[in-house]
Amino acid sequence: MSYLDSSIIKNPCQLYGLVILRVLIGWHFLYEGVSKIINPYWSSAAYLLDSKGPFSGLAKTIVSNPTLLSISDYVNMWGLAIVGASLMLGLLCRYTALTGMGFVILYYLFAPPFLGLEYSRPGEGSYIIVNKNLIEACALWVIHSFPSSHVIGLDRFLSNPKSN
Amino acid sequence: MSNNTSEEKGITMKRRELLKGLATVPIFGLFLVNLWKKIRRDALKKANLLSDLVQEKSAPTIISGLSDSRHLNIGIIGYGGRGSHLIRGAGFATKGWTDIVSENARNNKLDKQFKTFMTQENLNCSLVGVCDLFDVRANQGIDASKNEIRPGGKPKATATRYQHYTDLLENQDIDAVIVATPDHWHSRITIDAARAGKHVYCEKGLTRTFDEAIKVYDTVKNTGITFQLGHQNRQVEANYKAKQIIEQGLLGKINLVELATNRNSPWGAWVWGIHPEGNVKTIDWDTFQEPSPNKIPFGEEALKRFFRWRCWFDYGTGLSGDLLSHDFDAINQIMDLGIPKYASSTGGVYYYKDGRDVPDVWNATFEYPDKDLTVLYSATLSSNDPRGNRIMGHDATMQMGGQSGGGSVHGFVVKADPESTQYKERLESGIINQQYPIYTYSPGSKQIDGVTSATSRYFANKGLLYTYREGKRVDPTHLHVKDWLDSIRNNDQPKCNIEVALHEAVACHMATESYFQGRRIEWDPVNKKLI
Numbered sequence: 133m134s135y136l137d138s139s140i141i142k143n144p145c146q147l148y149g150l151v152i153l154r155v156l157i158g159w160h161f162l163y164e165g166v167s168k169i170i171n172p173y174w175s176s177a178a179y180l181l182d183s184k185g186p187f188s189g190l191a192k193t194i195v196s197n198p199t200l201l202s203i204s205d206y207v208n209m210w211g212l213a214i215v216g217a218s219l220m221l222g223l224l225c226r227y228t229a230l231t232g233m234g235f236v237i238l239y240y241l242f243a244p245p246f247l248g249l250e251y252s253r254p255g256e257g258s259y260i261i262v263n264k265n266l267i268e269a270c271a272l273w274v275i276h277s278f279p280s281s282h283v284i285g286l287d288r289f290l291s292n293p294k295s296n
Numbered sequence: 297m298s299n300n301t302s303e304e305k306g307i308t309m310k311r312r313e314l315l316k317g318l319a320t321v322p323i324f325g326l327f328l329v330n331l332w333k334k335i336r337r338d339a340l341k342k343a344n345l346l347s348d349l350v351q352e353k354s355a356p357t358i359i360s361g362l363s364d365s366r367h368l369n370i371g372i373i374g375y376g377g378r379g380s381h382l383i384r385g386a387g388f389a390t391k392g393w394t395d396i397v398s399e400n401a402r403n404n405k406l407d408k409q410f411k412t413f414m415t416q417e418n419l420n421c422s423l424v425g426v427c428d429l430f431d432v433r434a435n436q437g438i439d440a441s442k443n444e445i446r447p448g449g450k451p452k453a454t455a456t457r458y459q460h461y462t463d464l465l466e467n468q469d470i471d472a473v474i475v476a477t478p479d480h481w482h483s484r485i486t487i488d489a490a491r492a493g494k495h496v497y498c499e500k501g502l503t504r505t506f507d508e509a510i511k512v513y514d515t516v517k518n519t520g521i522t523f524q525l526g527h528q529n530r531q532v533e534a535n536y537k538a539k540q541i542i543e544q545g546l547l548g549k550i551n552l553v554e555l556a557t558n559r560n561s562p563w564g565a566w567v568w569g570i571h572p573e574g575n576v577k578t579i580d581w582d583t584f585q586e587p588s589p590n591k592i593p594f595g596e597e598a599l600k601r602f603f604r605w606r607c608w609f610d611y612g613t614g615l616s617g618d619l620l621s622h623d624f625d626a627i628n629q630i631m632d633l634g635i636p637k638y639a640s641s642t643g644g645v646y647y648y649k650d651g652r653d654v655p656d657v658w659n660a661t662f663e664y665p666d667k668d669l670t671v672l673y674s675a676t677l678s679s680n681d682p683r684g685n686r687i688m689g690h691d692a693t694m695q696m697g698g699q700s701g702g703g704s705v706h707g708f709v710v711k712a713d714p715e716s717t718q719y720k721e722r723l724e725s726g727i728i729n730q731q732y733p734i735y736t737y738s739p740g741s742k743q744i745d746g747v748t749s750a751t752s753r754y755f756a757n758k759g760l761l762y763t764y765r766e767g768k769r770v771d772p773t774h775l776h777v778k779d780w781l782d783s784i785r786n787n788d789q790p791k792c793n794i795e796v797a798l799h800e801a802v803a804c805h806m807a808t809e810s811y812f813q814g815r816r817i818e819w820d821p822v823n824k825k826l827i
Contacts, residue, residue, distance in 0.1 A: 155320055159327055166331060181406075196405030220324045222317075288317040 150280040154219050154229075157271060161232055162216025168209040176204045183242045184249040191242055211235060219275070222285015229276035233269050240265040340727065366785045367452070371425030371473045371494075373461045373485055375437035377568075378499055379428075379476030382526070383440055384413060385777040386474075387447050388423045390436050394445040408769060416774045418448030419781050425470050427458040429580040430602070432573050460583065461485050465492040472522075472784055474777075475499060478605040479612040480587045483508035490519040495784045497777065499526040500625070501617025502801035504587075506809065509801035510824055516794040524780035524790040525797035527625040531775035534708055537737050538687075538694060539630045541710060547689030548718055553631070554688070555623040555673040557615065560680035565648050565656060566606040566618075570599050585610070600651070607652035614654025615643075615675045616804045616811075623673065623685060625792065625800045630687070635799050636662035636671065639806035640816040647678035660807035673807070691716040692734065709733035802826075 168174045176194075180201075183191035194200045212235065218228035243251060245259035257264070281287035370386060372379050380390070397410040426437030434457050441455035458464035461481075464473070465488055472495035475485050483503045489496050496516070502525055503509045516523045529535060541547065559565060579602055581594040588610040592598055605611035606618055627633060643658030656677040663670055674683070684697040696708040712719045712728050722728040776792070783790040806817045809826060818827040 151320070155323055159323070162327060163331070170335065192405060217324070220320055220327065222320055284316050284319045286317055286321075288313065 147280060147283060150278055151284045153271060154275050154280055157268065158216045158219030161212050162220060165209055165213025165216055169213060176208050177201055182251050185244045185246060187242045222281030222287050225281035225285065225287060226276055226279050229272045233272040236265045236269040240269065368421040368471045368781055368784065369424045369469050370421050371464045371470045372437055373427045373464060373473055373475050374477035375426055375428045375433045376476065381773055382474050382476055382777060383423060385771060385773040386421055387419050388440040389413060389443060389446065390440045391443045394443060412769055412771055414447055416447050416771065417778065419778055421781060422451055422453040423455045424453050425458055425464045425467055426455045427461045427464045429584050430574065431578040432571060465489055465494060470494060479504045479617055483512050484587060486512050487515045490515045490521045495522040497524045497526065497780045501613055501621045501804055502797050504613060506805035506826055509798065509805060513794055513798045522784045522790060523794045525792040527622060527792045528772040528776040529622060529626040530629055530791035531772040534737060535626055535629050538708060542631060546692060547687060547694060548691030548716065550687055550689040551668055552688045553627055553671045554686040555627060556683035556685060557619045557675035558680055558682050559677050565677040566604050568604050570603045574599055607654055609653050613804060613808045615658045616808045619675060620660065620673050621800050621804050624803050627671065628796060628799050633664060635802045635819050636664050638663040638816050638818050639803065640810045641807040643811060662803060691718040707738040710735040
């Protein structure tokens, strides 16, 4: 179930679809990470302060503790960049797809688009329950479950060539 | 032949392996190229804008250690809401206050009030004298002098209560006094204190009338005491940054400045609570109203006037001395305006028809013909739409506070004017995008504030509650008291000294007089008179 089987390799349409999806999400993650790294004023505080729903208490705890906030900032900046580069280059993708999925699920849970929850920061679209974070998390699940990096990507050099 | 063919096949296979493995690397390369382009573009934009200028400019570093040189004994005359804040700035808070704010900090991790107080510098002074006409407040002042929960721990001495300020001034051990009474007492106390050789920190507005302001100025100059007027905006980092940007000419020629006050709550309109323990036995009403032009017997009306004195011209000057004075002093700090040539004002009591005589909607105009400048002030106590203050130049406009105040407390943004001469080429080439500010100042953008109440937010937007020095949140009131005490020790002039205090006082009184007389008022700088 978990590994790409030969039928997909023989179906370039499916294979390239998966590779393109992986690379695009990688690009998105990498730039999100790098843009935070190069901006000295970026902090996760604004997002966390606006948190609503079940994780808002945890968000407040993180924001009120400078150490936790620094950790949160660094994990976000470098985590996103590393996951992004990994997905783009196709290196250790099965693990980083899961990590990336963890990131976006956390973003979803810290600010879920549930009915009755209103956020002060401007939204980029209109959502009820389903938002782009949730969709990206599912896309990363697909990338994890149907890995393409050992066919097209640096993982190819790490895996057994005969299996490809 | 067959060997060759299989070798070639092997090479082709390896090459294909390699190509498949590295297939997405060019996309990664494309990303890096675009990232590099974007970083270069942003750097070019910044180099062409104001960031280089602004990064090297910051508020003066807080010099600590000066306080160690000489211990000072201070007295407080008027320990009300503002007086207690000033005394906290000096390092003394009541037990009740420290209990509440430490509890708030425990309940709300974002509430930094207690931490800000406890981490402020120990100013090496003792609160030894308290004078207030309301027993409850006087006792609170005594309590504050004893409270060991303070920066520096156990106080060296505790305060004595004085029934009348003249008794306090007779105490030879007192070096300096803070005057935080209603405005109608400012001039008499300041003049008497100066003559008694005490250094004075006086709350704004400087005085209730123009004549009193001139007398205070002359006395302070003649006695040579160290005088500080209570405009803590003089310590606010944003104002230093704004001043430097303007001095560099980045706004171009400035012909119009707009200042605004927007409040929309009874508290903001000075309808303050009447203390349940306030009565004829606990309040010295006769002394309170002694300098006021109109007198009434003690009763319900007197109680209202005692606790809500800002609503009557008998005790203050309403929006003029209370709120315009802050904005005027800030703009005077930023632009070195001095006293205007002409002032006029109009307004009325349009919303709070509660017996007050000071207007709740009031607009004033100040003319500086020698500077080709008009300063407009517009105030309402019945709308909270935060307009902020705007310095409008030919090349750019600086918006301070208000809705577009950099998205954070006491920040400001600078936006290029589409018809700017200075930025013409950069606007045409797209380096400056008109939609975005060319500079945004957001102090403490990585810090979190727990400032929540509407009045707190009003002051915070104007930078009066908190400011930032080297990224650390500090109370500008504390810095302002420190500036005064350090100046006493060094025989130096504090930041809001009597010269700039006179600018504020005369400008505000010109506008108030215009409201009373219904005509334009002119300043005669030679004879120091209003025409």
